[in-house]
Amino acid sequence: MTRTDQPEREFEYGWEDFEAARKLLYAVTGISMADSKFQLVYSRLARRLRALRLKSVAQYLRYLADHGEEQEHFVNALTTNLTSFFREPHHFEVLARFLREHAGRGRRFSLWCAAASTGEEPYSMAMVALEALGDNPPVSIIATDIDSQVLQHGRNGIYTAERCRGISTARLKRFCLRGKAGTPHQDMVKMRPELGRLIEFRTLNLLSNQWALSPPFDIIFCRNVMIYFDKPTQRKLLERMVPMLTDDGLYIAGHSESFTNASNLVRLVDRTVYVPVRRTT
Ligand SMILES: C[S@@+](CC[C@H](N)C(=O)[O-])C[C@H]1O[C@@H](n2cnc3c(N)ncnc32)[C@H](O)[C@@H]1O
Numbered sequence: 001m002t003r004t005d006q007p008e009r010e011f012e013y014g015w016e017d018f019e020a021a022r023k024l025l026y027a028v029t030g031i032s033m034a035d036s037k038f039q040l041v042y043s044r045l046a047r048r049l050r051a052l053r054l055k056s057v058a059q060y061l062r063y064l065a066d067h068g069e070e071q072e073h074f075v076n077a078l079t080t081n082l083t084s085f086f087r088e089p090h091h092f093e094v095l096a097r098f099l100r101e102h103a104g105r106g107r108r109f110s111l112w113c114a115a116a117s118t119g120e121e122p123y124s125m126a127m128v129a130l131e132a133l134g135d136n137p138p139v140s141i142i143a144t145d146i147d148s149q150v151l152q153h154g155r156n157g158i159y160t161a162e163r164c165r166g167i168s169t170a171r172l173k174r175f176c177l178r179g180k181a182g183t184p185h186q187d188m189v190k191m192r193p194e195l196g197r198l199i200e201f202r203t204l205n206l207l208s209n210q211w212a213l214s215p216p217f218d219i220i221f222c223r224n225v226m227i228y229f230d231k232p233t234q235r236k237l238l239e240r241m242v243p244m245l246t247d248d249g250l251y252i253a254g255h256s257e258s259f260t261n262a263s264n265l266v267r268l269v270d271r272t273v274y275v276p277v278r279r280t281t
Contacts, residue, residue, distance in 0.1 A: 114204075122154065176192060219245075
């Protein structure tokens with residue numbers, strides 16, 4: 001579609017509105033939206049316009065400027081939350097190995113899942129922790145995201161059976177509760193409390209100057225979020241995160257995120273797995 005095409009729409013929307021929306025989104029979240037996201041921005045915001053009974057995106061943007069509390073809905077509407085259980089499975093093997101190799105002598109593990117979305121990633125981490133270290137493992141997982149709505153989903157820990165396809169049968173048996181047949185919950189799966197006990201879900205904007213966190217972390221899972229940021233933002237975030245790792249800690253990135261150009265900060269040791277580079281002087 002070109003900038004002049006104007007298909008029939010329920011709400012008025014043009015390139016100026018798109019520019020204003022993406023500028024605001026970038027300022028608040030660091031997310032860069034390409035021109036190709038023009039239609040996506042409209043369809044995501046249309047839900048908010050309907051809820052607020054507004055007629056145009058321009059009117060919505062004015063509403064947003066006057067109502068600070070709407071910003072949360074704006075951000076929630078525009079984030080992309082795609083995730084799944086055991087996505088990029090080799091990272092969970094790396095996690096299991098790390099926990100087994102470093103366990104003992106009273107060591108507690110602190111893990112940060114920095115873009116937790118609806119929770120599938122931190123629950124996968126919790127399952128691995130229980131498998132590697134046994135019941136009540138000395139592990140805490142802080143699961144953060146900018147989107148308050150997806151975090152609430154994570155706290156509830158209930159997923160459709162369809163979304164649990166990445167969980168093996170053995171893990172489903174051990175860590176999940178299936179809704180009873182013949183009830184409205186029959187196609188739903190609930191994470192067992194022993195997993196939830198290891199995880200704290202908390203809203204955190206990676207772009208904000210202050211992070212309410214308690215480093216050091218043994219492992220930071222920061223997967224498939226950096227891709228939404230421009231290079232300078234990625235670099236700044238990496239510069240803040242790497243010093244939060246223990247000396248033997250790991251930074252785990254998403255499959256299309258590469259930091260080989262940040263060799264003064266991190267060193268690649270496995271597929272998209274990095275260790276911190278510590279200055280010796
Ligand atoms: C595509 S999901 C990735 C989820 C998961 N890490 C995975 O790899 O499956 C990206 C997540 O990053 C979050 N996000 C985007 N911008 C953010 C920011 N500035 N601070 C914190 N989280 C952000 C989104 O809300 C979304 O849930």
